[in-house]
Amino acid sequence: MSNSNTEKAEDTAGSVAVAEVPEQAGADESGLDIEALEREGDIAADYIEGLLDIADFDGDIDMDVEGDRAMVSVVGATLDELIGEKGEVLEALQELTRLAVHRSTGNRSRLMLDVGGYRESRRKTLSRIGAEAAAEAKKSGEVKPLAPMTPFERKVVHDAVAAAGLRSESEGEEPNRYVVVHPMD
Amino acid sequence: MLEEALEHLVRGIVENSDDVHVRARRLRKGKVLEVRVHPDDLGKVIGRNGRTAKALRTVVGSLAGGRYVRVDLLDLHEVR
Numbered sequence: 001m002s003n004s005n006t007e008k009a010e011d012t013a014g015s016v017a018v019a020e021v022p023e024q025a026g027a028d029e030s031g032l033d034i035e036a037l038e039r040e041g042d043i044a045a046d047y048i049e050g051l052l053d054i055a056d057f058d059g060d061i062d063m064d065v066e067g068d069r070a071m072v073s074v075v076g077a078t079l080d081e082l083i084g085e086k087g088e089v090l091e092a093l094q095e096l097t098r099l100a101v102h103r104s105t106g107n108r109s110r111l112m113l114d115v116g117g118y119r120e121s122r123r124k125t126l127s128r129i130g131a132e133a134a135a136e137a138k139k140s141g142e143v144k145p146l147a148p149m150t151p152f153e154r155k156v157v158h159d160a161v162a163a164a165g166l167r168s169e170s171e172g173e174e175p176n177r178y179v180v181v182h183p184m185d
Numbered sequence: 186m187l188e189e190a191l192e193h194l195v196r197g198i199v200e201n202s203d204d205v206h207v208r209a210r211r212l213r214k215g216k217v218l219e220v221r222v223h224p225d226d227l228g229k230v231i232g233r234n235g236r237t238a239k240a241l242r243t244v245v246g247s248l249a250g251g252r253y254v255r256v257d258l259l260d261l262h263e264v265r
Contacts, residue, residue, distance in 0.1 A: 092240035
């Protein structure tokens, strides 16, 4: 299947960008190509804007580069249809948007899509969940498994656990993969 | 609106975007959206383990707001 193309792009995406354009203005010392990320954001914004127009949804699009990723946010209006229960529609839309970017650039994208501040508020909740689980594991000395989460959610929890000085791992298979917090040994 | 939205979503991710056609057919309990794509793009719209097909269905299902909508992904030349 055509997935073999995606595989190859995944393997080479980072290194090609760095190796071929080390002295271009867009690539700083860390190998981060801001211009490429902004271009990802532009492609993603066009893709999402087209959908908003067709569905007759209000909403503006903000673009940003956050760390090493392009970030595209749909703001304003009621956008529950684009978020869904537990953010499942948002995840699906992000996946499609990354594919649209990949089609245009040939590189695999790690772009983040947010709608109505969903990820931002979810991030806060999850950080708290991670910190609380870490505190509990520390106190009880026992491993603490959490509820199944999306990759984005697990990442936020792992970060919060690490910030509390503990170790965590993901176990199980998607879509039921979950974080397990380990007490200090 | 659903047909148009689905067509937009698919066109953005395939190589042969001009070959993407969506047709709606009524069912007793809802509707079917038949998406036809270039044979070379069929694997792409289905994705590894059907991931992309699932993502398309999730978004379209949500836009349909609870009404039953089935999404079929077909090769351009497939006759039904």
